[in-house]
Amino acid sequence: MRLIFAAAALLVVTLTCTAAQVPIWAQQPTRSVADGLYTDVQATRGASSYEAACARCHRSDLGGADGPALKEDRFNRMFAGKTLQALYERISTTMPRAAPASLPEGIYLDILAHLLRENGFPAGANELSAEAIDGVAMLPTRPRPLPPVGDFSFVEVSGCLAQRNDGGWTLQSAGDPIAVTASQPLESAAPRRGGQVFELIDALAYAPERHRGHLLRVRGTLVRVPGHQRLAISAFQPLAAACR
Secondary structure, three states, X not given: OHHHHHHHHHHHHHHHHHHHHHHHHHOOOOXXXXXXXXOHHHHHHHHHHHHHHOHHHHOOOOOOXXXXXXXXXXHHHXXXXXXXXXXXXXXXXXXXXXXXXXXXXXXXXXHHHHHHHHOOOOOOOOOOOHHHHOOEXXXXXXXXXXXXXXXXXXXXXXXXXXXXXXXXXXXXXXXXXXXXXXXXXXXXXXXXXXXXXEEEEOXXXXXXXXXXXXXXXXXXXXXXXXXXXXXXXXXXXXXXXXXX
16 A cells, blocks of 8 residues: 555656646747748848947947947857847847837837848748747857948959059959958958959058059958949058069
């Protein structure tokens, strides 16, 4: 009889523990930010709202200024392994810094969609809603694919520095421009050469006389106009004292 009672007691304890664990299992995220939770249209709206409300502290490229970076390593340390709800609550209750929780819910959701897109998570068929945030796991950010090179792309080009007869400066015998990000280190691979010519805007700020005829790597904004193309310089790296 004692054996029967002991077995029954053990069964009750086992069932009780199992039942207690069910809610815990049910609370685990069943989806992730890789599942396409927003639309590109929503993220584009969010980019405009972010620029107006957030860029002053976090920068337009999410790189961080007075506020922390909202991408890459810092963002991963803060949010990877948590939930999308945690990220939403952080931005919707503490931002903008000067007026926390002052934006409509829809604006916060649009900004959240913008953050997801900028961190490399894919868009989907439906807009992100307050209901869709629940039970979503945050993942480490992914590099966002760079768009094809076009007008006003941020690019990197290698070529030979030369001065025109009118005093302007150009990069000649240059290769095709490649899209880069402002935070990306200057390329360490061999320079790409070719037959392209780029007019350099604001070259005088980089003392070009010292580098006349040198092989350079230049990074900046590409501006294409009929007949020629220009680079508004943001970084200027000498590679060799002779351009062979």
